[in-house]
Amino acid sequence: MDLEYTAEELAFRDEVRAFLREQLPATIAAKIKHNRRLTKDEHVLWQKRLHQRGWAAVHWPTEHGGTGWGPIERHIFDEECAAHHAPPMLPFGVSMVAPVIIKFGTEQQKQQYLPDILASNVWWCQGYSEPGAGSDLAGVKTRAVRDGDHYVVNGQKTWTTLGQHADMIFCLVRTDPNAKKQEGISFLLIDMNTPGITVRPLITLDGEHEVNEVFFDDVRVPVANLVGEENKGWTCAKYLLTYERTGIAGVGQTKSLLSHLKTVASEQIVNGRPLIEEPLFRARLADAEAELMALEMTNLRTVSAAADGGVPGAESSFLKIMGTVLRQEITDLFRRAAGPYAMPFLSEGDDAVGPEFAGAVANRYFNYRKLSIYGGSNEIQRNIIAKAILGL
Amino acid sequence: MDFKLNDEQRMLEETVGRLVRDAYGFETREKNRNSALGFSTEMWQQLAELGLLGVPFSEELGGFNGGGQELMVVVEGFGRALLLEPYLATVVLSGTVIDRLGSDEQKAQLLGSIIGGEQRFALAAYEGQAFYDHTQVTTRAVANADGYLLNGSKAVVLHGDSADQLVVIARTSGDDGDAAGLTAFVVAADAAGVSRRGYPTVDGLRAAEISFDNVQLAAAARLGDEGAALPALEAAIERGIVALCAEACGAMEVACDQTLEYIKERQQFGVAIGRFQALQHRMVDMRMALEKARSMTILAACSLELPAAERQRRLAAAKLIIGKTGRLVSEEAIQLHGGMGMMDETAVSHYAKRLVMIDHQLGDQQYHLQRLSALLAVDDDVA
Numbered sequence A: 001m002d003l004e005y006t007a008e009e010l011a012f013r014d015e016v017r018a019f020l021r022e023q024l025p026a027t028i029a030a031k032i033k034h035n036r037r038l039t040k041d042e043h044v045l046w047q048k049r050l051h052q053r054g055w056a057a058v059h060w061p062t063e064h065g066g067t068g069w070g071p072i073e074r075h076i077f078d079e080e081c082a083a084h085h086a087p088p089m090l091p092f093g094v095s096m097v098a099p100v101i102i103k104f105g106t107e108q109q110k111q112q113y114l115p116d117i118l119a120s121n122v123w124w125c126q127g128y129s130e131p132g133a134g135s136d137l138a139g140v141k142t143r144a145v146r147d148g149d150h151y152v153v154n155g156q157k158t159w160t161t162l163g164q165h166a167d168m169i170f171c172l173v174r175t176d177p178n179a180k181k182q183e184g185i186s187f188l189l190i191d192m193n194t195p196g197i198t199v200r201p202l203i204t205l206d207g208e209h210e211v212n213e214v215f216f217d218d219v220r221v222p223v224a225n226l227v228g229e230e231n232k233g234w235t236c237a238k239y240l241l242t243y244e245r246t247g248i249a250g251v252g253q254t255k256s257l258l259s260h261l262k263t264v265a266s267e268q269i270v271n272g273r274p275l276i277e278e279p280l281f282r283a284r285l286a287d288a289e290a291e292l293m294a295l296e297m298t299n300l301r302t303v304s305a306a307a308d309g310g311v312p313g314a315e316s317s318f319l320k321i322m323g324t325v326l327r328q329e330i331t332d333l334f335r336r337a338a339g340p341y342a343m344p345f346l347s348e349g350d351d352a353v354g355p356e357f358a359g360a361v362a363n364r365y366f367n368y369r370k371l372s373i374y375g376g377s378n379e380i381q382r383n384i385i386a387k388a389i390l391g392l
Numbered sequence B: 001m002d003f004k005l006n007d008e009q010r011m012l013e014e015t016v017g018r019l020v021r022d023a024y025g026f027e028t029r030e031k032n033r034n035s036a037l038g039f040s041t042e043m044w045q046q047l048a049e050l051g052l053l054g055v056p057f058s059e060e061l062g063g064f065n066g067g068g069q070e071l072m073v074v075v076e077g078f079g080r081a082l083l084l085e086p087y088l089a090t091v092v093l094s095g096t097v098i099d100r101l102g103s104d105e106q107k108a109q110l111l112g113s114i115i116g117g118e119q120r121f122a123l124a125a126y127e128g129q130a131f132y133d134h135t136q137v138t139t140r141a142v143a144n145a146d147g148y149l150l151n152g153s154k155a156v157v158l159h160g161d162s163a164d165q166l167v168v169i170a171r172t173s174g175d176d177g178d179a180a181g182l183t184a185f186v187v188a189a190d191a192a193g194v195s196r197r198g199y200p201t202v203d204g205l206r207a208a209e210i211s212f213d214n215v216q217l218a219a220a221a222r223l224g225d226e227g228a229a230l231p232a233l234e235a236a237i238e239r240g241i242v243a244l245c246a247e248a249c250g251a252m253e254v255a256c257d258q259t260l261e262y263i264k265e266r267q268q269f270g271v272a273i274g275r276f277q278a279l280q281h282r283m284v285d286m287r288m289a290l291e292k293a294r295s296m297t298i299l300a301a302c303s304l305e306l307p308a309a310e311r312q313r314r315l316a317a318a319k320l321i322i323g324k325t326g327r328l329v330s331e332e333a334i335q336l337h338g339g340m341g342m343m344d345e346t347a348v349s350h351y352a353k354r355l356v357m358i359d360h361q362l363g364d365q366q367y368h369l370q371r372l373s374a375l376l377a378v379d380d381d382v383a
Ligand SMILES: Cc1cc2nc3c(=O)[nH]c(=O)nc-3n(C[C@H](O)[C@H](O)[C@H](O)COP(=O)(O)OP(=O)(O)OC[C@H]3O[C@@H](n4cnc5c(N)ncnc54)[C@H](O)[C@@H]3O)c2cc1C
Pocket: A125, A126, A127, A128, A129, A131, A133, A134, A135, A136, A158, A159, A160, A161, A162, A210, A211, A370, A373, A374, A375, A376, A377, A378, A379, A380, A383, B266, B268, B269, B273, B276, B278, B279, B335, B336, B337, B338, B339, B340, B342
């Protein structure tokens, strides 16, 4: 075993660093660092720069324009991006729907969708959850009824992240209401501009518009937009979820958060000395650091073990739980580092009150409660581990 | 020992319970929160009419002569409804400083106006660099021919944006962190040289950054002796801690109830999610947290008149436990609600926010853990 980077890996890291220094706009990095929301244009701009460098799709096969990187390169890339406060990759196109299209789509679908995903010309969102189907995803009720060359879709999706910007949505729909739960579901790509679709904002507890409800009222979708076979959508859905969970550990982001927290704690003066010297706070920082080391090693072990560039199986559930718990803990420490200045609620554009970092800490703390809820809640991950790994 | 409320306390409890049930549903609260003032002046008048603004003050002044237990009973009811009105700022914090330090005349006038609901107050004590340490005061009041000249600034002053009067803690002598040298003044919020920047807080309340630029105060603006305000300030903070503990208990109780109701009703995988043992045990832990919080609140409420060392120990322990249990209940309430718990429209998310922010008022769990560590007593074994 050798836990140090090789010369090639170090050279690759320098290459990534150089790219980030040259291409990442300072205004965008500053927003990410201070937990401010990016505009759609800023997201797209960054995706396009990555695309120009050939780095838009880190885990796609090279034949479709992917990087062909192994787990260590992906890890380095992820870590450097986070350290430079690059925007997180929006997963819906590149990491979610694209792998499904690559694996199950027709040649026509690959040609039609993949280049625009790679180039960030089309913004995708994920239409899985419904009011009655969250953890129990197979409970989806949104109906798609065949009518000639079209499906007619009726129903409602919810908690659709950034759906307000989306051009396309990939949905789980019920095509056979009489079949057993998992067996009557299909995977459908729907143009958000089709008549009959209404997007309504949902406001989260931090006052942000991040998620939406999407209503379908007699929406006509060409049969050509079905991915895989009719009623076999559950296979696509599960395949997508395994991809959703790659990079789930969030090691890069956690490192960057912790390092920012340490800086902040060194600059905050409490009772005449830096907060970082306050023993109780320092002990929690040190504890988080040890947890981060454990997370990083577990992540590397897991992704390296995944067969030839594939995705980890149920082991990714360990990463999801460990990674989210740690990020949530760090956002708790950020809030504590702000002291009473965690209290002001300021919207974008308001002048800061108190130290600059303090403005968004409570909002992020509350917003990050989502990490243990979405993408399969931490309870669901534990159920998966119990069943798939422990055989309970 | 006797843990029962007496008749008067029960009556207070019923009064508050009825009031918030009838006039303070979640929708009303949201309407008031989104108003320009951030709360309802009508509600404030109702509190005055019911005598609730006089709970801690003497009967001669028109108050109820209540102590920690009466305060607990009242504010716990407010916590259940997530009351937005400036009770803590006006009655508990400012009122206590005035009550402890004011002359008979000042008390009659100022506390009279609080009890009657005519004027609202805010306590401007903590400063930006001070975190939770109330002795780190750099705001200065310098005596001059007409009284005092006040300069400095105060941070995150709860309800400081809408208060008519401010109770300002300023240094008249000594250095940062000195116990002596702090003096309290009553300053009209619209006095020349006072500037306020108000803002909402994460939990839907209001606060302000306040600065004083050569504010000329009359000598009569001073409360009590020069340099001797600290004990009164600490009494206010201690009462404030009892109030925050009680408010947290009320809020935790509702957060637990709403979560329990939700997991009994929410169906996934063909059953109510409350059937999953993974959630049952979590719900049990939430309830246990509530019981612990309630025990410590009662302890704190009954300790306000004890000698300093024991009183401080108990109050620090209480606020520490409230900080810990408040976080647990908030996070679990959101988690067990799943996506619904993240929504602004779901009441439980607002309970969670208030509970977490209570930890940022009058010292967080870490601050009080540190205090408690410093006070840790090693008792000799009883032979
Ligand atoms: C901010 C945010 C963004 C989201 N973005 C998207 C998106 O873009 N697209 C999309 O399709 N969905 C999205 N979701 C939805 C998300 O995937 C669901 O919230 C999640 O699957 C949980 O479902 P639920 O909210 O219905 O909770 P429920 O399934 O009702 O769960 C409630 C609680 O019960 C627990 N629970 C449920 N079943 C079990 C069990 N069998 N054993 C033990 N515990 C259990 C859960 O862990 C949770 O704690 C988003 C959610 C949030 C909060």
